[in-house]
Amino acid sequence: MTTLTPLLLLLVLFAFFALVLKWAFGNDKRAVPDYTGDDFGLLTEVTVVSSPAAAEVLAKRLRAARIKVTVVRRDGLHRLMVFPADASDAKLLLRE
Template sequence: MDTVTALIQILLVAVVLGALALLLRWAFGNDRRAVPDYTGEDFGLLTEVAVVPTPEAARVLAERLRAAGIKTTIATRGDLHRLLVFPADAANAKLLLR
């Protein structure tokens, strides 16, 4: 009788662990997010509107955009300074920077 009880307990533990493994795989196993970009060329939600060679020029242009009410970010990589804005503001930012 004790052997049967022990086998039932082991089987019950195995079934519970299997069900837990299936539940976790269902909840977390199908990660379909895009692979992160480690090259530094992907700025997520932001769009590049200008590229300038000096940090002073980037600051001047960023202040011009901010004065017009457009939120902007400066991203620096190497010798290039990129002005980034949200896609909804990209057309207005490009017009303002002409």
């Protein structure tokens, strides 16, 4: 009976810690991640071009204006993505 007491105490402690962890981390209300590749988080698309050379020229123009830009290559197209705060300035700059 004395060898059963530490084992029982250990099982009770594990159950207690499992309940505490479930309580602390079990209420995850975050959105399900998008595995399709269409969700770019905080970035907003400002233009789409078909050639990598054109994408690089436009990206250099935006970087020269101190706008952070990311070029995303998908399905043969090159998307220029910026933060939403820079989207209107980037679109205006790319029209010129």
